[in-house]
Structures are given as C-alpha cells and as structure tokens.
Amino acid sequence: MQAVILAAGQGTRTYPLTLTRPKPLLAVANKTLLEHNLEQLQGIVDEVIVIVGYKKEMIMERFGNYFGRLKIRYVEQKEQLGTGHAIMLAKDFIKDRFIVMMGDDLYSAKDIKNCVKHDLCVLAQKVDNPERFGVFVLKEDFVEKIIEKPKKFVSDLANTGMYVLDRKIFDIDVKKTERGEFEITDIITELAKIEKISCEKVRDYWFAIGYPWHLLDANKFFVDRLRKSVRKGRIERNVHIHGKIILGKGSVILSGTYIEGNVIIGENCKIGPNSYLRGGTSIGNGCRIGQAVEVKNIILMNGSKIPHLSYIGDSVIGENVNLGAGTITGNLRHDNANVKSMVKGKLIDSERRKFGTIIGDDVHTGVDTQIYPGRKIWPGKMTVPGEVIRKDIK
Numbered sequence: 001m002q003a004v005i006l007a008a009g010q011g012t013r014t015y016p017l018t019l020t021r022p023k024p025l026l027a028v029a030n031k032t033l034l035e036h037n038l039e040q041l042q043g044i045v046d047e048v049i050v051i052v053g054y055k056k057e058m059i060m061e062r063f064g065n066y067f068g069r070l071k072i073r074y075v076e077q078k079e080q081l082g083t084g085h086a087i088m089l090a091k092d093f094i095k096d097r098f099i100v101m102m103g104d105d106l107y108s109a110k111d112i113k114n115c116v117k118h119d120l121c122v123l124a125q126k127v128d129n130p131e132r133f134g135v136f137v138l139k140e141d142f143v144e145k146i147i148e149k150p151k152k153f154v155s156d157l158a159n160t161g162m163y164v165l166d167r168k169i170f171d172i173d174v175k176k177t178e179r180g181e182f183e184i185t186d187i188i189t190e191l192a193k194i195e196k197i198s199c200e201k202v203r204d205y206w207f208a209i210g211y212p213w214h215l216l217d218a219n220k221f222f223v224d225r226l227r228k229s230v231r232k233g234r235i236e237r238n239v240h241i242h243g244k245i246i247l248g249k250g251s252v253i254l255s256g257t258y259i260e261g262n263v264i265i266g267e268n269c270k271i272g273p274n275s276y277l278r279g280g281t282s283i284g285n286g287c288r289i290g291q292a293v294e295v296k297n298i299i300l301m302n303g304s305k306i307p308h309l310s311y312i313g314d315s316v317i318g319e320n321v322n323l324g325a326g327t328i329t330g331n332l333r334h335d336n337a338n339v340k341s342m343v344k345g346k347l348i349d350s351e352r353r354k355f356g357t358i359i360g361d362d363v364h365t366g367v368d369t370q371i372y373p374g375r376k377i378w379p380g381k382m383t384v385p386g387e388v389i390r391k392d393i394k
Contacts, residue, residue, distance in 0.1 A: 001097060011023030106207040157199065237255055271289045292309050322365070360381075
C-alpha cells in the first residue's frame with residue numbers, strides 16, 4: 001500500500017517559525033511532524049509519496065529516499081493550487097488504494113489501521129466547535145458530503161484530512177474554488193455520490209497544527225505520554241527528578257537541578273546547575289539551560305541557549321537562539337483572559353489562558369528583556385538590554 005503526504009504549503013500562519021523551514025519540519029517532543037507521521041506508517045505502507053514545494057530541499061535532504069522500511073518519493077507542487085491539485089500530481093505513481101495525510105497534522109498508527117480496514121474511508125474527530133472545521137455529513141454511516149465551516153449545525157464530525165482512497169478519484173473533475181484552488185474535499189464529495197465511503201472516528205489522537213501555539217498542545221501530549229525514562233547522558237548528585245525523562249547521549253544534568261513532571265532532553269545538552277525544569281518541556285540537541293533558569297511547558301529547538309536567571313513558559317523557541325540573562329516571558333494576562341496573538345495582520349484568540357512567546361531562529365535577546373504574552377520575534381532579530389516587547393518584532 002502507498003501513502004501520499006501533502007507537505008508543499010508555506011505555512012504562513014505559523015510564522016515566524018516557518019520563515020526558515022517548511023511546516024512539516026516543525027518539531028514536537030524532539031521529532032518533526034513529518035518524522036512522526038512516517039513512524040506511524042511503518043508496517044502499514046511500503047512507499048510514501050511526499051508532495052513538496054516550499055523549501056523542498058530541506059525535506060528532501062533531511063529524509064532522503066528511505067525512512068526505516070519506507071521508500072520515499074518526492075513530487076514537487078510548483079504552484080500552490082490546492083490539496084486536490086496536489087493529489088493529482090501523484091497520479092502517475094499511485095498503483096491502487098492509498099492513504100492521504102496532511103503534512104502538518106499528527107496522526108496515530110492505531111487510527112490509520114482502523115481506516116485501512118475499509119476500501120474507502122475518512123477519519124473524523126468529534127468536536128464541540130464544528131463551525132471552525134470542515135465537517136462530514138453522513139447518511140447511513142457513509143459519507144454524503146463535506147461542508148466547510150458550517151454556520152448552522154449540520155454535523156460535529158470534523159475532517160482530519162486523512163483519507164483512504166483509490167484510483168477512482170483521478171477520474172473525478174471538480175471546479176476551482178473562489179480562491180482559485182482545487183480541493184480534495186470537493187473530490188471526496190463527488191466520489192461519495194458514486195461510492196460508499198466509510199467514516200472512522202479518532203480513537204487515539206489527532207493534532208492539527210494550524211497556529212504555532214498548537215505545537216505546545218501536541219508537545220505536552222507526547223511528553224506526558226512517556227512510559228519510561230531513558231537516560232543515556234550523565235546526571236550529577238543532588239539532582240531531583242520527579243517524573244519520567246528522556247536524556248540524550250552526551251548530555252549532562254548538573255547538581256541542584258530540579259525536574260518536576262515529564263521532560264525530554266536531546267543530545268549534547270547541558271542543564272544546570274540549579275535549574276528548574278517543569279513538565280511538558282522538550283529540549284532539542286545541543287541546548288543549554290543555565291544557572292537558576294526556570295522553564296515550563298516549552299519547546300526549545302536545537303542549539304538554543306537560556307544561560308541564566310531567566311523564566312520561559314508556554315513558549316516555542318527556534319534554533320540557535322540565545323536569551324540574555326534575566327529574559328522573562330509573561331505567559332498570563334492580569335485579567336486571566338485568553339492570550340491573543342497577531343497572525344497575518346489579525347488578532348487571533350489562542351484559546352490558551354497561558355501562552356508566552358514564539359521566537360524564530362537566530363534571535364538574541366539583551367539582558368533583562370521582558371516579553372508580553374503572545375508576542376513573536378522574527379528570525380535574526382535582537383533586543384537591547386532592558387527592552388520590553390509589547391509588539392511583535394519583525
């Protein structure tokens with residue numbers, strides 16, 4: 001069996017993180033989104049066709065032609081003409097039944113296996129706010145149609161973007177949407193008129209990474225799921241660990257450090273002395289957490305450093321970032337309301353009561369930098385000592 005992963009988009013809603021990488025290379029729990037999904041496909045398919053576009057070389061260099069037992073083939077989508085157009089680009093390589101997955105969502109092998117039991121199938125998630133999603137309308141347990149963001153209630157079964165299809169879809173003609181794109185949802189609606197398409201509901205997990213703060217939800221889920229500790233690095237005396245940890249090769253946790261909850265630490269990292277690491281945190285390779293630093297529910301990407309006397313909470317920090325001494329993220333509004341953040345010129349409700357900052361690659365902050373909740377710093381930018389970040393820095 002084959003799978004097609006759609007990984008060509010630019011991911012503008014996840015700026016500044018996707019200014020320097022394609023969205024499928026964003027990481028949760030120290031694994032990229034694409035790596036996670038490739039792992040879930042092991043033993044289910046033997047070939048994956050990855051539709052690439054934006055910064056395609058980064059994906060191709062990272063994964064090459066094989067991932068474990070999976071053969072990987074790359075097809076370029078030169079024009080961003082929608083998900084339906086992307087699928088059609090794989091036509092010449094598809095043999096029979098195949099799986100379709102979104103490259104910026106996270107799926108579970110358990111749910112994938114449930115779907116492939118059917119000849120044709122979609123994966124749905126029951127949600128409380130269906131007006132924010134495309135939803136499946138069913139008739140006698142089979143898909144009748146897909147309605148995008150319905151203003152009135154028609155279904156609470158959100159479309160996860162994972163499907164089991166076959167070559168019949170290549171015979172279906174659909175029109176461009178008002179945005180000038182061809183959508184796979186329109187293809188499936190047309191297919192449902194002539195074929196029975198089953199609908200499986202998510203039984204394990206599904207994460208759609210629409211905005212950068214969604215990485216924090218997924219990261220905490222997988223870090224909290226750690227079943228055992230793996231300690232390949234060195235832990236000095238007087239280190240207190242209350243939870244499960246992954247400690248990579250070449251990493252060291254120095255004396256006086258206190259770890260509360262589950263934490264993932266990559267390779268060749270230095271933690272402490274006297275650091276406080278709280279649960280839901282993942283730290284990439286080659287990172288530094290220094291003297292009297294507190295971190296909580298963060299993603300710290302490869303090569304980044306929080307040397308001393310800082311607090312970083314509920315935040316995503318890009319690669320090769322250096323935070324000056326005393327850098328503080330505010331992650332809670334005084335009125336306890338949800339934190340909002342600017343995305344493409346609009347103020348978006350993160351639906352998070354606690355949300356710190358999103359910092360792009362290669363940022364340096366001056367000592368005593370203070371960052372308001374929900375603010376972002378673009379790649380390569382710097383702050384001066386004592387600066388208060390009230391607006392995004394671009």
